[in-house]
Amino acid sequence: MLFDLSQLQAGDRYKLMASSITPRPIAWVTTLSRDGARNAAPYSFFNMMAADPPLIALGLMRKPDGDRKDTCANIVTTGEFVVNLVSEDDLDAMNWTCAEAPAGYDELAAAGVATAPSAMIRPPRIASAPVSFECRVVETLDFAPAATVVIGQVLALHVDDRFVDPERLHVDTPAMQLMARMHGAGWYTRSTDRIQRNRPSFDDLRRKATGCDVTA
Numbered sequence: 001m002l003f004d005l006s007q008l009q010a011g012d013r014y015k016l017m018a019s020s021i022t023p024r025p026i027a028w029v030t031t032l033s034r035d036g037a038r039n040a041a042p043y044s045f046f047n048m049m050a051a052d053p054p055l056i057a058l059g060l061m062r063k064p065d066g067d068r069k070d071t072c073a074n075i076v077t078t079g080e081f082v083v084n085l086v087s088e089d090d091l092d093a094m095n096w097t098c099a100e101a102p103a104g105y106d107e108l109a110a111a112g113v114a115t116a117p118s119a120m121i122r123p124p125r126i127a128s129a130p131v132s133f134e135c136r137v138v139e140t141l142d143f144a145p146a147a148t149v150v151i152g153q154v155l156a157l158h159v160d161d162r163f164v165d166p167e168r169l170h171v172d173t174p175a176m177q178l179m180a181r182m183h184g185a186g187w188y189t190r191s192t193d194r195i196q197r198n199r200p201s202f203d204d205l206r207r208k209a210t211g212c213d214v215t216a
Helices: 010-020 071-077 089-096 202-210
Strands: 027-032 037-043 048-053 055-061 080-084 129-145 147-160 179-181 189-192
Touching: 027 055, 027 071, 037 055, 037 071, 055 071, 055 080, 071 080, 071 129, 071 147, 080 147, 089 179, 129 189
Parallel strands: none
Antiparallel strands: 027 037, 027 080, 048 055, 055 147, 080 129, 129 147, 179 189
16 A cells, blocks of 8 residues: 555654554663753664764654654753663663653653763763663754754763673673564564574675576
8 A cells, every 4th residue: 555645644654654664772862951950751763873973863753732842952952962772671660751741850750760970971871771872962953843853973882781791892782681662652572582694795696696606
């Protein structure tokens, strides 16, 4: 079935796209307002964009009236934010911070989430997160009144000592038990069912295409 998205309401576009583009990693974003009020909220319109420079992107939807939510307002105002990844142990705490709280409300305190100081920026990181990225804004794309896309450069990366070999820079990703967002309201998934495929060489691809051995 073909859908012309220009002919659909925003809610219908969201439903179709968010139900199809899964699983999505979760950015549990911590920020500070200009006055120092803490905020935490999860976003699944998020991913790594580059390594040189190290960039990540966040898609921040706005309130129905077009106003920015606290996370977006804080990022635009201060230029700083932390992306914390979500382990299964933190799923319930993260879910509490999904609530549509009034501006300035401290979701971290309400949900009993412990924080730790960041190394290079003001907003705190979530102490229990297996990975946290300290970020500074390099680009903001405003698609008012619906959304803001933020490109952030990662200044510092925290990985829980349990999950990293500092000599080899090997990260034990499966041990982190990271959660991802799925289709529909309230659905998440574990990253426990994995399939490995090695990247083929061009010669492998030519053999596949011709059905025989190919020598350079």
